[in-house]
Amino acid sequence: MKYALLIFPKPGSHEALAEDQYESVNAEYWALREDSRCLGGAHLQPGDTATTVRYGGRENLIIDGPYADTKEVLGGYYVLDASNLDEALEFAQRVPAVRLGGAVEVRPLVEVPVETAH
Amino acid sequence: MDLAEEAAQEAFAIAAERWPRDGSPQHPVAWLVATGRNRAIDLVRRERTLQHKTRLLKADQPVASVDELDLDDSTIPDERLELIFTCCHPALAVEAQVALTLRALGGLTTEEIARAFLVSEETMKRRLSRAKAKIKLTAIPFGVPADRLLPDRLAAVLAVVYLIFNQGYPGRGDLAAEAIRLGRLLAELMADEPEVHGLLALMLLHDSRREARVVDGQLVPLAEQDRSHHDQAKVEAGHAALAQALALRPAAGPYVLQAAIASLQAEEEIDWDEVAVLYEQLERLTGSPVVALNRAVAVAEAGEPERALELVDSLHLGDYRYLHSTRAELLRRLGRREEARAAFERALGLAATEPERRFLARRLATL
Numbered sequence: 001m002k003y004a005l006l007i008f009p010k011p012g013s014h015e016a017l018a019e020d021q022y023e024s025v026n027a028e029y030w031a032l033r034e035d036s037r038c039l040g041g042a043h044l045q046p047g048d049t050a051t052t053v054r055y056g057g058r059e060n061l062i063i064d065g066p067y068a069d070t071k072e073v074l075g076g077y078y079v080l081d082a083s084n085l086d087e088a089l090e091f092a093q094r095v096p097a098v099r100l101g102g103a104v105e106v107r108p109l110v111e112v113p114v115e116t117a118h
Numbered sequence: 119m120d121l122a123e124e125a126a127q128e129a130f131a132i133a134a135e136r137w138p139r140d141g142s143p144q145h146p147v148a149w150l151v152a153t154g155r156n157r158a159i160d161l162v163r164r165e166r167t168l169q170h171k172t173r174l175l176k177a178d179q180p181v182a183s184v185d186e187l188d189l190d191d192s193t194i195p196d197e198r199l200e201l202i203f204t205c206c207h208p209a210l211a212v213e214a215q216v217a218l219t220l221r222a223l224g225g226l227t228t229e230e231i232a233r234a235f236l237v238s239e240e241t242m243k244r245r246l247s248r249a250k251a252k253i254k255l256t257a258i259p260f261g262v263p264a265d266r267l268l269p270d271r272l273a274a275v276l277a278v279v280y281l282i283f284n285q286g287y288p289g290r291g292d293l294a295a296e297a298i299r300l301g302r303l304l305a306e307l308m309a310d311e312p313e314v315h316g317l318l319a320l321m322l323l324h325d326s327r328r329e330a331r332v333v334d335g336q337l338v339p340l341a342e343q344d345r346s347h348h349d350q351a352k353v354e355a356g357h358a359a360l361a362q363a364l365a366l367r368p369a370a371g372p373y374v375l376q377a378a379i380a381s382l383q384a385e386e387e388i389d390w391d392e393v394a395v396l397y398e399q400l401e402r403l404t405g406s407p408v409v410a411l412n413r414a415v416a417v418a419e420a421g422e423p424e425r426a427l428e429l430v431d432s433l434h435l436g437d438y439r440y441l442h443s444t445r446a447e448l449l450r451r452l453g454r455r456e457e458a459r460a461a462f463e464r465a466l467g468l469a470a471t472e473p474e475r476r477f478l479a480r481r482l483a484t485l
Contacts, residue, residue, distance in 0.1 A: 001257040083259075
């Protein structure tokens with residue numbers, strides 16, 4: 001089963017780290033990325049770089065800022081191939097954002113049948 | 119669900135039922151009982167809707183696996199433990215955990231569960247199917263968790279069983295009987311886990327007082343109960359389960375401690391020093407100020423009201439009304455009338471029910 005681990009860091013928590021701490025936290029993120037079960041992932045630029053496109057009737061709207069109007073925005077994600085939810089939750093608990101006051105949302109991916117996957 | 123808070127509340131209830139209903143001068147916190155009585159009435163009312171509708175499962179009745187909940191296929195009894203861990207997975211909402219457990223292991227129908235939790239059958243059906251869909255779609259494992267996960271996951275299972283017990287305790291007892299049956303099942307399947315025996319002991323000791331505890335819909339505090347109505351078989355089974363728990367490991371968990379307190383409080387002569395020591399251990403485990411307040415009351419009952427007051431004054435419980443009423447009573451006992459008056463007035467301002475208010479007003483008038 002594949003899971004997306006959506007990382008919502010506590011705003012400012014990573015930026016507040018001293019340089020050496022930041023380095024070691026960053027290394028933790030990379031170590032998780034290098035886990036053989038980890039199929040991919042990305043670290044997103046801050047929410048204030050986001051631009052949102054949404055339906056606006058006659059023409060679509062292009063709006064400055066992230067989609068959700070909340071303080072906590074998606075900071076990055078992993079895609080994990082785990083044998084079950086417990087395994088995914090264990091992995092999620094090792095994401096540094098959790099320890100730093102943020103959260104990780106674990107969502108299974110819709111399984112795509114092999115013949116239609118490209 | 120917050121196990122510590124639940125444990126604290128129950129510990130509080132245990133202590134509360136010790137004090138007589140209407141506050142003779144030597145007893146500090148009688149109003150606790152009035153509150154407990156209200157809760158009991160509430161639960162009795164709820165239980166009436168359940169009544170005989172709940173049917174009990176024989177231990178050997180086949181159980182349904184999660185996928186087969188709506189079918190009547192029999193599955194292998196050996197999988198009951200795996201099943202309960204799946205039903206009580208923390209990724210499911212607590213009410214879904216309870217409903218799934220009752221459905222899969224308690225053998226209750228969806229309609230019966232809906233009645234027990236005062237929701238429509240449709241709502242319960244949706245709750246169950248949403249939970250089953252989540253189990254399937256997110257691959258919640260079917261199995262006993264690995265050792266490193268077991269303590270937390272077992273705590274979740276025990277919390278669900280205890281929740282079922284408390285839902286049924288003061289009333290008709292069908293749900294309580296279900297919970298005890300589940301507790302026995304766990305004690306059989308996880309015989310080396312002291313907390314499993316602790317929970318079973320706690321439930322049996324409480325349940326032994328069922329007949330004596332609620333008379334005409336009113337909660338009767340332990341001190342006033344007709345002990346001949348206590349179920350001796352359950353008392354003995356409770357003591358046996360507690361002994362089993364204590365034999366397994368010296369460091370007692372929250373259920374073992376609460377069972378030990380319940381066991382002491384069932385004695386004719388209560389060893390309050392010992393009760394205070396157990397509350398102290400429970401406080402250390404749960405970090406709950408409510409447990410700490412119970413401990414202070416036990417310390418006062420053991421004959422040390424000054425120390426009890428020191429303990430109470432060190433608690434950060436804000437406007438928790440029992441803090442102030444306990445404090446007031448301790449001051450009254452210590453003859454510090456003016457301070458007692460102020461504390462009673464504060465407690466009176468916080469009182470939530472009419473019996474509490476009447477009790478506190480009477481107290482205040484005697485100062």
